[in-house]
Amino acid sequence: xxxxxxxxxxxxxxxxxxxxxxxxxxxxxxxxxxxxxxxxxxxxxxxxxxxxxxxxxxxxxxxxxxxxxxxxxxxxxxxxxxxxxxxxxxxxxxxxxxxxxxxxxxxxxxx
Numbered sequence: 001x002x003x004x005x006x007x008x009x010x011x012x013x014x015x016x017x018x019x020x021x022x023x024x025x026x027x028x029x030x031x032x033x034x035x036x037x038x039x040x041x042x043x044x045x046x047x048x049x050x051x052x053x054x055x056x057x058x059x060x061x062x063x064x065x066x067x068x069x070x071x072x073x074x075x076x077x078x079x080x081x082x083x084x085x086x087x088x089x090x091x092x093x094x095x096x097x098x099x100x101x102x103x104x105x106x107x108x109x110x111x
Contacts (some may be wrong), residue, residue, distance in 0.1 A: 021062050022069045023089035025078065028055040032081025039079050043072065055083070066092070
């Protein structure tokens, strides 16, 4: 059965011209790890980058507002099987800057 992406409803803010990125360490009960992974993978704007069998997951969240990031964190905290979800990094950028191409002179071919 396919899992649909879940959207967290947030009241739009006037002039929401930013994009927020957050790094989160999620600690899940190892017995619930598969369910927690599936729930995170179903979240819009969430991505698991690393994890281990002990239940530790490195997750990024992307959203247009800090309020949306906070709502995603609250959702993570309330997931069955999650012991903790710790925000370790948060950054926001002008939304227009997210469309700019970046180059690295030290790594030709990377964009």
